[in-house]
Structure formats: C-alpha cells, structure tokens
Amino acid sequence: MMLIGGGLIWAGVVMVLFYAARKAREPHSERVAGRVILWCGVIGPVIVLTILLSYAVWLIPNLRPWSSAIAEGVRQIEITGEQFWWRVRYLDEQGEVLLERANEIKMPVGQRVVFLVKSPDVIHSFWVPSLGGKMDMIPGRTNHIMLEASRPGIYRGVCAEFCGPSHALMAFFVEALEPLDFEAWLQGSRTAETDRASxxxxxxxxxxxxxxxxxxxxxxxxxxxxxxxxxxxxxxxxxxxxxxxxxxxxxxxxxxxxxxxxxxxxxxxxxxxxxxxxxxxxxxxxx
CATH class of the missing domain: 2.60.40.420 (Cupredoxins -  blue copper proteins)
Incomplete structure (x- = not known):
C-alpha cells in the first residue's frame, strides 16, 4: 500500500513538472504558471486534505479498542488518582461498583481489561510500564486505557505526571491472576469479614x-x-x-x-x- 501511494505521488509530481516545462515555452507562460500554482499548490491540496481529515475523524470511534470492548462486556476497573494514592473500583457490566480497594489492582491473565481513569483534584497519569502505555487522569473527565496481562505476576505502576510533593511516593501494584483465581478472589472479597470485637x-x-x-x-x-x-x-x-x-x-x-x-x-x-x-x-x- 505504501509503495502504491508513493508511486502515485511520484507520477503526479512528474506529470506536473512535465506540464509546467511544456507550458513555459508558450506565450503568456506566467499566467499559466499562476494557474498551475493556484490549482496544484492551493486548491488541490486543500480538497485532498479536507477529504482525508473528514475520513480520519469518521474512523476515530472505530480505532479506539476500548469503545468496542465496553460494548462487548469486557471487564472494567475504575481508577481514581488521589493525592497521593489510588482508588480502585471493580465494576459490573452495568458500570455499577462491585468492590472498592486502594493502591493494589488485580486483573485476570489473558483477558482485556478497560481501565476508566480520572482524578478529582490535579492531573495524574496512570502507567504500568510492563503492560502498556500511559493515560492522563484529568479532573472533570474520564479517560480510557485497555491493558492485557499475558502471564501471571506482579507489575509495578506509577504516576507519570507531576502532581505534588509526594508524586514520587505514589506507586501501585497490579497482580495478574489466572481467570479462575481472579473470580474466586473477587467473590471472596465481596464477603470479607472482620473482627469487630477486637x-x-x-x-x-x-x-x-x-x-x-x-x-x-x-x-x-x-x-x-x-x-x-x-x-x-x-x-x-x-x-x-x-x-x-x-x-x-x-x-x-x-x-x-x-x-x-x-x-x-x-x-x-x-x-x-x-x-x-x-x-x-x-x-x-x-x-
């Protein structure tokens, strides 16, 4: 595809140069050159770029893997960056909170997980280097990032945007569990008990x-x-x-x-x- 596109561009440039060289020998060549510049240097590129931009904007929703993932019922975990810790909420298919924890995240191995990241105060940035890219957490909006762990283990995450005096003291850990172990942990955590008589x-x-x-x-x-x-x-x-x-x-x-x-x-x-x-x-x- 790149070779075809490059070939077409090369052919177009050669044709324009050939046409300009031929017209330069004719009377009123300056007027002709002005038209060539107007159409090939201004009007033509504007039309082409407008078409390409419109097509790209139309494609954007389909290029976001998390948008289709949410529609398919992929697991969602909401992460809120606080000063200076992480609020972790596990959501059901309707987006309701199943469970809330802090500073440690558990996710199933081999399954895509959509993280809904946000902040109530300043800009933070959610980043687990071993699992994928980073995503800013901006007050007033919810951003999305989709991660998948290929093997069990514990992965360290950090805030990648300066957010205050304890920015460097704001780590978190992601533990990837086998799917059955994750489901057992999730179910067991929802029925956790504590010694209220102590x-x-x-x-x-x-x-x-x-x-x-x-x-x-x-x-x-x-x-x-x-x-x-x-x-x-x-x-x-x-x-x-x-x-x-x-x-x-x-x-x-x-x-x-x-x-x-x-x-x-x-x-x-x-x-x-x-x-x-x-x-x-x-x-x-x-x-």
Missing amino acids: EGHALFLRHGCGACHAIDGTEAQGTIGPNLTAFGARGSVGAGTMPNTPENVARFIRHPSEIKPGSRMPSFAMLPDGDAERIATYLAGLK
Whole structure:
C-alpha cells in the first residue's frame, strides 16, 4: 500500500513538472504558471486534505479498542488518582461498583481489561510500564486505557505526571491472576469479614478513623481516604512508600506528613501510648 501511494505521488509530481516545462515555452507562460500554482499548490491540496481529515475523524470511534470492548462486556476497573494514592473500583457490566480497594489492582491473565481513569483534584497519569502505555487522569473527565496481562505476576505502576510533593511516593501494584483465581478472589472479597470485637477495631472507631476510611462489614464507611478492607494482605503502606508492617503502620498513623509530604491525612501523634500500635495490629489482621 505504501509503495502504491508513493508511486502515485511520484507520477503526479512528474506529470506536473512535465506540464509546467511544456507550458513555459508558450506565450503568456506566467499566467499559466499562476494557474498551475493556484490549482496544484492551493486548491488541490486543500480538497485532498479536507477529504482525508473528514475520513480520519469518521474512523476515530472505530480505532479506539476500548469503545468496542465496553460494548462487548469486557471487564472494567475504575481508577481514581488521589493525592497521593489510588482508588480502585471493580465494576459490573452495568458500570455499577462491585468492590472498592486502594493502591493494589488485580486483573485476570489473558483477558482485556478497560481501565476508566480520572482524578478529582490535579492531573495524574496512570502507567504500568510492563503492560502498556500511559493515560492522563484529568479532573472533570474520564479517560480510557485497555491493558492485557499475558502471564501471571506482579507489575509495578506509577504516576507519570507531576502532581505534588509526594508524586514520587505514589506507586501501585497490579497482580495478574489466572481467570479462575481472579473470580474466586473477587467473590471472596465481596464477603470479607472482620473482627469487630477486637480492641483495635474499637479504637479505630473511637478515634474517628472510620470518618475517612471504610472497612467493609463495619460501621466505618468513610470515603475521603483509602478503603482499608483486607489491608493486611497488601504489600505496602502509603501506596508503595513502606513495607506493610505493624510498626510502619503505627508510624504512618502518628506522623503521615513526615513520611508522605502533602498527605491529606491528619497527624495522630496525640493518641495515647499504645493506641496506634493496637490499631496497626488490627489492620494487619484484615485479610
């Protein structure tokens, strides 16, 4: 196709040059040259480019793989870039939320997944280098990117657009599971239970943590901060900032802005001795 197109362009140029050389020997050649320039240099290209542009605009919807993928019922995961963490929502075929988590994503191997990416505050950029390209998350709109994992594993993702003082402390991880394992995880996560009788759970609610964070199946239903359901199964604290250990969790509770500058989580340095540690132990048991 490229050879045919190049050949046609070459033939057209040769014909125009031959015509111009022939007409240059005739009287009133300047008038003829002006017409050639007008038609071949202005009117002709404008007509051709207008046709090509119109055709390209008409093709754009069909060139977006995610548009047909959504219509075919391909799995959708909504990712919201926050300052400075990731809200992860798994959607059903109607676009309703099945499950909400944070900072870690699970997807089935060998299946296309459409990620609906957005932001409530500043521009972020969703990027998993090992799985595909990046997509900006722009306040006020929802963008789409389709990814597919060819083999099981854990893939690191980052924010690829500067978004504030903790931009570099905003990692996330994508775990690709075999389809049956993914479905089992999804179903099991929707029926997750927690120890509501523990001292840590009572302290979590008493100190107001449930106003910002949610834990499925409990009175904690906050939406400002990350959902902490199954928090103990996560590999890191603070969106990849530190390993997920009770000591690091307690430290983050007491001094979040020291670990993650610009974090919107308030400091809880005023908690009585041992309370942060008991809450951290409780969270570590949520799996």
